[in-house]
Every structure is written in C-alpha cells, then in structure tokens.
Amino acid sequence: MNMMNTSGSGGRSAAFLNRIVSNQTHKRRTVNEAVGRVLSAYLPTVYDEQLREQIDWLLDSMLLELGEQPGVAPAEGMVRGGRALVVTGQAGAGKSRALAHAFASRPEFDGFGKPGEWCPLLSVVAPSPFTLGALGNEIARKLGYHGRREIQHSKVWPVVRELMAECGVRVLHIDEAQHGDEIRSDTMAQEVENTLKRMMQEADWPIWLILSGLPELSRFCQNDASMKRRVRVLPFEALAFPGHAESVRQTVRDLVAMCPSVGCRELQADAFAHRLLHAATYQFGIVVEYVQDAIAECLMVEGGGELGLGHFADVYAIRTGVRDDDLNPFLADDWTAIPVEAALYEDVVDEAGKLTGARKPKGRSTKGVWK
Incomplete structure (x- = not known):
C-alpha cells in the first residue's frame, strides 16, 4: 500500500493556499475580504467590563498571595493558594469569544495564542466524553508533552503540576468545563473538583483557575467552606425581548457597516429583532453568528444588496x-x-452510545441550501 510522505507538509500546504489566492477572481477576493472583516469582528458588551474587573481581581490576588505586591509586606506562613473565576452562560452566550478577546488584549497575557511564545496563561477545552485522565493528558499535551502513549490516569496530574511550574504557567483556563458533569459517579465528580483544588493549593506552585461553561458550573467548590470564598462566578445572562431589541438592531448595523455594498433598512423593526432573538435562543453569541452568516450569504450569493429575512x-x-x-x-x-x-443542538453520547446529559451544537448542513 502506498503511503503519502508527509515531510514538508507545511510547505506544500502553503503552496496550495497560494494557488487558491492566485486563481481567485477579483470578485471572489473582494467578497472574501468583506466576509473576513465581518467574521473576525468583535462586538463589545457589558460583560467585557465585568470580565476585566474579575480578571483584575484574579491577578491582584496573585500578587498578594505570592507576596509580590509593591508596598505590602509578604504575609507570614505558607501561601494559601490560588483563586478561581467561573464564567457561566448557556451555549452561544458569547463566553468563549469574550474570554479569548480578554486574554489576547491584556498585556499580562502577552504571547497568548502566538505559537512559540511564552504566556503565563494556558487555555484548554475540556474533552468530551470527559474523564479526569483525558483532561490531564490534554493539558500535558498543551504544555509540550509528546509521549507516544497517554499518561496513566493515576500519574498524569503530578506530571501536569510539574509541567505547569516548568513552563511558568500561573493561570489555567478550562473551557467547556461543564463536561465534568458527564461523570455519573458522585465520587468521580468530587475527584475532579479535588484535583483542581489541589492545583490551587499547591505550596510550591499554586495555580489560578478560570473555568467557563454552562450554568451548572457555578456549583464549583460551593460545598467547600474553605474554598467558597476563593471562587467568584460571573454569569452571562440571556437576552430578552423587548429589552434587547435595540441592541439587536445595533448589532446588525455595526456588522453591515463593515460592508458598504450591503444595506439593512428592512431589518430595523421590532418584529425582526424578536424573530432573530427567538432563532438564537436569546443568546448574544448566536445572534452575532446569524448576522455574520447572513451577510456572508448576501455577499457570496448576490454580491451584496439589501440584507433581508430570506x-x-x-x-x-x-x-x-x-x-x-x-x-x-x-x-x-x-x-x-x-x-x-x-x-x-443534539444530545452527546459516550463511546457506548449512552446519553451523557450534555448537548452540543449540530453540525451545519449545506445540502440543497446554497444557491
């Protein structure tokens, strides 16, 4: 059997992408540039300021705990440990995008998202189906572990703690952290919480946590009196009609403004805002995605014009x-x-085909839709 030689695959991939660019028509390139501007746009919300304040709290607590705050004498005794910020909201609320924007824009996290550059923040997505060992191995891989086999469940977390210290990582962000709720055993669920608590309380290298996921994540450490005061929860609330109708219209106007060839005069009525909110399950992130995708549809199919319900x-x-x-x-x-x-959304099943209790967005279907 012939095997494809993958050496130099990066160079071949770049060459292939260059071929696509060189064969684009002027229309294709113009449309792509406009679609790119719309899809990459970030629209601030009231949660950006709240998120900034809570990350300030997290980082300031680090200075105080580690005795590095100028003008403040280090406290006697051992470091008490890190803090945890828990960001919750329904799927599509915009949590992940807001956090990524905050991480990329804060000078303290310089290097975030840039391959090969050091950053004191590590961001991972919790695996699904979820196991504590799978999460530990995902973190280890992100920290540079490249073993042929996964590290055993009983050994992976000591390796993770050692790698965090070696790599100088102080803040760990786990997105989709509610996947831990897929664990049916109360004992195992408690083990997940205890493992993260140990990382926060590690004497030699305590870690500060940012967890983001569905509202049930707000339960993190709430039954532990010693930890409860070290955890803050920031909920991203759902939108409502008619209270957020104008915000929806402004979102449409802001995104359409990036494409001079597209108009939105037909979409300024409350009736449209209400339909869009309902279609987006009243979640801001999905509202933005719908508007972005509708503009892209208008540009790619018709080259521009008036954006409409169709x-x-x-x-x-x-x-x-x-x-x-x-x-x-x-x-x-x-x-x-x-x-x-x-x-x-569709239900998530485990490897045995059993429901896990979690849900995920359905994959997009394009059959018979694109004109």
Whole structure:
C-alpha cells in the first residue's frame, strides 16, 4: 500500500493556499475580504467590563498571595493558594469569544495564542466524553508533552503540576468545563473538583483557575467552606425581548457597516429583532453568528444588496438542516411556537452510545441550501 510522505507538509500546504489566492477572481477576493472583516469582528458588551474587573481581581490576588505586591509586606506562613473565576452562560452566550478577546488584549497575557511564545496563561477545552485522565493528558499535551502513549490516569496530574511550574504557567483556563458533569459517579465528580483544588493549593506552585461553561458550573467548590470564598462566578445572562431589541438592531448595523455594498433598512423593526432573538435562543453569541452568516450569504450569493429575512432563513436552514418554511422562525407565521433549541443542538453520547446529559451544537448542513 502506498503511503503519502508527509515531510514538508507545511510547505506544500502553503503552496496550495497560494494557488487558491492566485486563481481567485477579483470578485471572489473582494467578497472574501468583506466576509473576513465581518467574521473576525468583535462586538463589545457589558460583560467585557465585568470580565476585566474579575480578571483584575484574579491577578491582584496573585500578587498578594505570592507576596509580590509593591508596598505590602509578604504575609507570614505558607501561601494559601490560588483563586478561581467561573464564567457561566448557556451555549452561544458569547463566553468563549469574550474570554479569548480578554486574554489576547491584556498585556499580562502577552504571547497568548502566538505559537512559540511564552504566556503565563494556558487555555484548554475540556474533552468530551470527559474523564479526569483525558483532561490531564490534554493539558500535558498543551504544555509540550509528546509521549507516544497517554499518561496513566493515576500519574498524569503530578506530571501536569510539574509541567505547569516548568513552563511558568500561573493561570489555567478550562473551557467547556461543564463536561465534568458527564461523570455519573458522585465520587468521580468530587475527584475532579479535588484535583483542581489541589492545583490551587499547591505550596510550591499554586495555580489560578478560570473555568467557563454552562450554568451548572457555578456549583464549583460551593460545598467547600474553605474554598467558597476563593471562587467568584460571573454569569452571562440571556437576552430578552423587548429589552434587547435595540441592541439587536445595533448589532446588525455595526456588522453591515463593515460592508458598504450591503444595506439593512428592512431589518430595523421590532418584529425582526424578536424573530432573530427567538432563532438564537436569546443568546448574544448566536445572534452575532446569524448576522455574520447572513451577510456572508448576501455577499457570496448576490454580491451584496439589501440584507433581508430570506438570508437569515437560509442561514437557519444551513445551521439546522430544517427545510420546512413552517418550521423556520424567519418565515413561519407561528414562529414563537417553533422549538429552535431542539433544532440547534443534539444530545452527546459516550463511546457506548449512552446519553451523557450534555448537548452540543449540530453540525451545519449545506445540502440543497446554497444557491
């Protein structure tokens, strides 16, 4: 059997991408540039300021705990340990994007997201299906461990603690941390919490945690009196109608403004804002994604023009696979009765095919939708 030689694959990949660029028409390149601006846009919310304040608290506590705050004499005795910031919200609330933006924009985390550069913050996504050993091995890989086999469950966390110190990592961010709730055993769930607590309380190299995920994550350390005061929770709340109707319209205007060839005069009514909120399960991050994708649809299919309900309807069909107009909240008359959450998400099953209790966004379907 012939095997493809993968040596120099990075160079070949770059050459292939250069071929695509060199063969783009002017129209394709112009559309791609506009779509790129829209998809990469970050729209600030009230949570950006709250997130900044809570990260300030986390970092200031580090200075005090480690005796490095200028003008403050180090406390006698051992370091008491790190703190934890827990950021919660429903899927699509915008937590992960807000955190990534905060990490990339803070000077304290210089180097974040830049390959080959040191950063005191490490960000990982909790594996699903979830096990404590799988999480430990994911962190170890991110810290540079490249063994042929996974480290055994009983040995991986001492390795993780050693690597954190060697790499100078003080802050660990675990996204989708609610995956720990997939563990059915109360004993194992407690072991996950105890493992993270030990990292925070490590005498030689305490770690500060940022956990982000679904609202159930707010339970972290709440039953431990000694730890409860060391944990803060920042919830990203759902949007509401009519209270956030103007915010939705402003989101549409801000993103459309990046594409001079696209207009949005037809989308400034409360009725549209309400449909969009319902389709997005009242989550800000999904609202932004719908607007971005609708603009991209308008540009790629029609080259621009007036953004309308039809573009959003197409995007909903692409995301969910729903083809029936009566089940599309941008087209149906009785759209408030449509259970969009069931269309957007699917249950997660483990390797044995059993339900884990978690949900994930459905993969996008494009069959029969693109014109």
